[in-house]
Every structure is written in C-alpha cells, then in structure tokens.
Amino acid sequence: MPIPATYDNRPDVGQPSDTTHTPVPWPRTFLSWTGSNGDTIALTGDLTGRNSPAGIAITKGPAGLGMPTFDLKSDQLPNMDGGLFRSTRATTRDITIPLILRGVDRTSLLQVHNRLMRALNPNTGPGWITATEGDGIARHLECYYVSGAEGSEAQENAGFTWMKMALVLRAMDPYWYSAAERQYDWHLDTGTALPLLSNSTYPGFFPMRISSAGFSPGGLVDAVNDSSVEAWPVWTAYGPFTSLALENVTTGQRFRMRDNVTVPAGKALVIDARPGIKTVELDGVNAWPQMNADSALWPLRPGTNQLRVAATGVGPTTLIRLHHVPRYLSYVGG
Structure with missing residues (x-):
C-alpha cells in the first residue's frame, strides 16, 4: 500500500530546519582500481577519445559500496515471542561495478581490456578500490576479483570498439580504510x-x-x-x-x-x-x-x-x- 505524502507537508521530527542553506557545488566521485601488479586504472574515466585512445567508465547500477552486510546471532526464546540478541558481525562484502570499455578503434579497445584483465587477476593477489569524493577525501577497500569479465558478445553487450561487463569484487575485510x-x-x-x-x-x-x-x-x-x-x-x-x-x-x-x-x-x-x-x-x-x-x-x-x-x-x-x-x-x- 503506498504511503500518501506531499512535498509541502513535512512531519515535525523535532529537528531545527535550515532555510538558509546554500547548495554546495560538488564534483563527481572518482573511482579507481589498483591491481596487485601496481597498475592504477581509472574506472570513472573518459570515453570521448580526446585524452586517450581508450577509456573505462562506470554505467548505471553499481552496488555494494555502502554499508556492509551484518550477520546477527540470536537465540529463540522457549514459550515466548521473539528471540534474544547475542552478537553481530560484518560479513564479507561483494561489490558489483558495471563498466563500459570504449576505444577509438579495435586495437585501443583490446589494449585497455587486456590491461584491466591483468590488474584484476586474483592469482597475483588482491587489489584496491579507491573512491575519492568531491571533497577530496579518499578511502580504499581491498578486494579480489570474482566474476563478470568472462565476456559476452550479445548485441547489447559488445561491439567492434566497445564492450560492457559487470565486475563482481569481494572484500574479505568489509570496511573502507x-x-x-x-x-x-x-x-x-x-x-x-x-x-x-x-x-x-x-x-x-x-x-x-x-x-x-x-x-x-x-x-x-x-x-x-x-x-x-x-x-x-x-x-x-x-x-x-x-x-x-x-x-x-x-x-x-x-x-x-x-x-x-x-x-x-x-x-x-x-x-x-x-x-x-x-x-x-x-x-x-x-x-x-x-x-x-x-x-x-x-x-x-x-x-x-x-x-x-x-x-x-x-x-x-x-x-x-x-x-x-x-x-x-x-x-x-x-
């Protein structure tokens, strides 16, 4: 059932309102991947070809960058409703990052593709996702590549000079540093x-x-x-x-x-x-x-x-x- 609401009728939650707030200009978030080989690749890069022959950009739908998932431990209460909380812990974190790779020609596309594959290879160790917000503060998360770069030649997923993939990365430590x-x-x-x-x-x-x-x-x-x-x-x-x-x-x-x-x-x-x-x-x-x-x-x-x-x-x-x-x-x- 939908909850009825209007933009001009806000409940009083007991917090002071600030009608003088001025919106702050905020640059877009910059995301990069640093592989265990030391190569740092921009994931929010330029696809126009003006700065480099090929680039990588994140498309709509990244997931898993916020709160980690928590595992709650509890005991069921005999002859009573509900349960008794015991403990909680953050579990491993899976992150999905949908990407598009595009080059000015086939050669440049394959070069940036192969560079990304080498940096993702989990056999050589973990890599780091680094997220830099508009205020310049950067945080990183150590991850292993899991799946998503197997490749699909479906019409909606690849062309002669472009391809799409949805990388799945797993962080054993779920916290950003x-x-x-x-x-x-x-x-x-x-x-x-x-x-x-x-x-x-x-x-x-x-x-x-x-x-x-x-x-x-x-x-x-x-x-x-x-x-x-x-x-x-x-x-x-x-x-x-x-x-x-x-x-x-x-x-x-x-x-x-x-x-x-x-x-x-x-x-x-x-x-x-x-x-x-x-x-x-x-x-x-x-x-x-x-x-x-x-x-x-x-x-x-x-x-x-x-x-x-x-x-x-x-x-x-x-x-x-x-x-x-x-x-x-x-x-x-x-």
Whole structure:
C-alpha cells in the first residue's frame, strides 16, 4: 500500500530546519582500481577519445559500496515471542561495478581490456578500490576479483570498439580504510621536531601525521577515531625503557610488558593489534611470552579515547609511537 505524502507537508521530527542553506557545488566521485601488479586504472574515466585512445567508465547500477552486510546471532526464546540478541558481525562484502570499455578503434579497445584483465587477476593477489569524493577525501577497500569479465558478445553487450561487463569484487575485510593514517608520538623532549610527512607505503597512501605529545608517565592524551567503527592501532616503542604500559582509560583496557622487560637504546618493540596479525615483536623476535598475563591488544573505540603511556628508565631517544588507519562503513564515511 503506498504511503500518501506531499512535498509541502513535512512531519515535525523535532529537528531545527535550515532555510538558509546554500547548495554546495560538488564534483563527481572518482573511482579507481589498483591491481596487485601496481597498475592504477581509472574506472570513472573518459570515453570521448580526446585524452586517450581508450577509456573505462562506470554505467548505471553499481552496488555494494555502502554499508556492509551484518550477520546477527540470536537465540529463540522457549514459550515466548521473539528471540534474544547475542552478537553481530560484518560479513564479507561483494561489490558489483558495471563498466563500459570504449576505444577509438579495435586495437585501443583490446589494449585497455587486456590491461584491466591483468590488474584484476586474483592469482597475483588482491587489489584496491579507491573512491575519492568531491571533497577530496579518499578511502580504499581491498578486494579480489570474482566474476563478470568472462565476456559476452550479445548485441547489447559488445561491439567492434566497445564492450560492457559487470565486475563482481569481494572484500574479505568489509570496511573502507582512510587514505591518511593518524599518528601520535610520546617522547621525552617535547621540543623535538618531527617531520610532517610519514614514510608509510601501503599502497603509497598515508601522507599525514596528525599530532604528537610529550612523553610523561602520568599524562593523558586524547586520541580521536573519527569513525563509527573501532580502529586497531600499531605501536612502535623505541628504547631505552622498562615496564611499558599502554592503557586506554576510556575503555579500561590495558597492555603491559613484564616489569623485568627492558628495551635498550637502538632497539624497538612493535605491538600490532590489527585483526589477523596480533603480534608483539622485540627487534624482530617474538616477544609475546614477555607480555603480562592480564594484557589486552585493545582497539580505539569510535570517538575520543583517553590514552595513558607509562614506562620507566626512559631517555632522550625514547619514543612511543601509535598509528592507526580509521576504517568506515561506506565509501563516503560513517
């Protein structure tokens, strides 16, 4: 049954209305695919032939770029209506991207087709979809090619200088990742200058260092996760120091090394809390047995997290570094 509605009769939802809003000019979203071979191909390219002999563009109907699908776990209640919620998790994500390939001649069409096939080949590893919104903010999603490029010579799907296909890509991790890492530094000398640009390369993104803080065992620092999805940090602790403790005061979770564990100058302890990795290494050697029994590799919850870093025996070269990459529900954020 249709719901009757008119454009001039809006229900009062208790929110203030803004009649002075001025529409913001917004460029179109740019989408690209970076294959495991390192080749980056524009999927929202030019089909006119003015800039290149062949191009690729997305046609109507892409799907799967928004929220991931969630698997809800529940128990049915005996002798009662409904069920009891237990847990939820995001499942793998399938994305469908309908494309048209067009060249000024058959040769240019085959060249761009073969280039795309080589970049999609899942036997060489995953690739990355990168979506750049009109505000210039880019997010990427790691995917494997599943199907869609088998080819069809039906009249509506292919011609001598053009062809259509609907790519199906699968993301094992369903969350979109920011193209800029967030980094916080704790060091003994608050006047020590740190370079603005980081040297992270995955896969050539992450150019920005967000902030730094003075190293003090009793101090608190606010680390912001500007997403509605938890983020998992990577810690790199450069010696000298003893009895390192990393605490998320907001969530009450804490990571501690044993009191007798000392990291000398010139050595580094790396604590990687990311799902599927979960490692603690001292100068490249497994240091998991050196963790305190009550330790947790904790995440940053959405919003502001108050963090406390504590250690003894620190020196001028001591540096405790946290970096994380925010992840989002959709290519536009969330």
